[in-house]
Amino acid sequence: MRWKKMGHIFVAIGEYQWAQSHAYLPTPLILNGRIRVYLAFLDQDYVGRIGYVEVSKTDPLKVLKISERPVLDVGKRGSFDEHGVSPACILRYKGKLLLYYFGWQREPAPDIPYRLLAGLAESEDGEHFKRVSDGPILQESKSEPYIRSAPHVIEKDGRFRMWYVAGRSWIMVKGKQVPSYVIKYMESEREDEWEDKGIPCIMPSNKDEYGFGRAWVREDKGIYKMWYSIRTISKGYRIGYAESGDGIDWTRKDNQAGIDVSEEGWDSEMICFPAVINTNGKIYMFYNGNGFGRTGFGVAILEEDG
Numbered sequence: 220m221r222w223k224k225m226g227h228i229f230v231a232i233g234e235y236q237w238a239q240s241h242a243y244l245p246t247p248l249i250l251n252g253r254i255r256v257y258l259a260f261l262d263q264d265y266v267g268r269i270g271y272v273e274v275s276k277t278d279p280l281k282v283l284k285i286s287e288r289p290v291l292d293v294g295k296r297g298s299f300d301e302h303g304v305s306p307a308c309i310l311r312y313k314g315k316l317l318l319y320y321f322g323w324q325r326e327p328a329p330d331i332p333y334r335l336l337a338g339l340a341e342s343e344d345g346e347h348f349k350r351v352s353d354g355p356i357l358q359e360s361k362s363e364p365y366i367r368s369a370p371h372v373i374e375k376d377g378r379f380r381m382w383y384v385a386g387r388s389w390i391m392v393k394g395k396q397v398p399s400y401v402i403k404y405m406e407s408e409r410e411d412e413w414e415d416k417g418i419p420c421i422m423p424s425n426k427d428e429y430g431f432g433r434a435w436v437r438e439d440k441g442i443y444k445m446w447y448s449i450r451t452i453s454k455g456y457r458i459g460y461a462e463s464g465d466g467i468d469w470t471r472k473d474n475q476a477g478i479d480v481s482e483e484g485w486d487s488e489m490i491c492f493p494a495v496i497n498t499n500g501k502i503y504m505f506y507n508g509n510g511f512g513r514t515g516f517g518v519a520i521l522e523e524d525g
Contacts, residue, residue: 220460220477222504222519226280227485229272230515231260237268237289243512244369244433244492245505246306248316248345252276253283254498255345256505257290257318258516259305267303268292269320269348276498279505279518291320291340291348299324299336299355307337307369307433316342317410321368322355330389332396334359335368337383339411351411360415363387366400369433372410379407380466382420382434382445390429392452399429402447404467420445420469421461427451431459435494436466445469446476446504448491456491458506478504478519485514 231238238260246257254274259267268289275281294300300322307319318340327334336355340348357367366386373380386400403417421431432448443463448456460476461469481487486508493506502521508514 220475220521221523222478223522224478224481224486224517224519227508227515227517228256228274228280228505229282229285230485230513234285235260235287237262238270239263241267241512242272242515243267243507244305244307245494245507245516246309247494247496247503247505248309249276249496249498250345254279254496254503256516257306257309259303259512260289261303265303266293267305267323269304269306269318274518279503286346290342290346291318291350294322294338294350295353298322298353299334300338302333304338305369308371308435310372310374312374312410314343316345316348317372318342318348319356319370319372321370327365330396331365332389335366335384337368337370356411357383357413358415362416365389366398368400371434371436373436373438374410375438377408379410381405381407381413381417382436382466383417384431384433385417386430392429397430400431402431402434402445418467420467421447421459421471424471427453432456433492437495437497438466443469444495446493446495448493449473456489456511458490458493477521477523478506485509486517 241261243259269291270286273284303323324334337357342348363385368384370383385403386398402421405417430450443466449459459473463469488509504519
């Protein structure tokens, strides 16, 4: 496939006290005449809250509206999401919007910089989300004690299918302590109840790879297609791509991702956290660039499939 970059859309530059910088993890929702992209914006203490940017369906570079307040704020003191929340995916279910997100908890244990666990909030209007519980829907477990994060969930045939980020170890990369993590899969009959471990889907293929960021999965003519971020020692984040017949056993086809960093500008060092939607017969990819969302997010359009 081949993607054509359309351009940069938005980055927070202090519009509000809670949105001083970043526009992290674009998570789109298709509405009438527009696309609402949920994002995490950071305050001066680098604490993230979820808001949104609305863009035109016909011209996704055209910003129509920016949320004036968070749709989801940080959790209670001592909770898994007390130091920030970031969106992962959103879906419609039984007249409500389900927002799967992950929470940040800094220094939860000695020598551990942070813990990332997934939560769930719901809304009827998309403007005000309420947590289904104060605790995470993906609890820490023996096999995944520190990272059970960034779930992408779809509902099919009365069951929920989840691809999520799982990690249990920390490594040193260029003098910085970072987590090592992979993408795993689970199923459930309920949107808010999940097991304590999943089935590995996307794993490292060489010693340079050590992390795989949020999966974004679409089913297309009986084929499951997944976009994700590959974190490497040599290049940082790049976008990867895989296909599957059942959503469980995946074949990596990263050389077919069809998009890479630019020669210069906001996405010249890093490209990550893709989210792909189909609207009005066009397929768009929203994604982050340099600095894990520090330079904001942009959009590309699919020019050639297959």
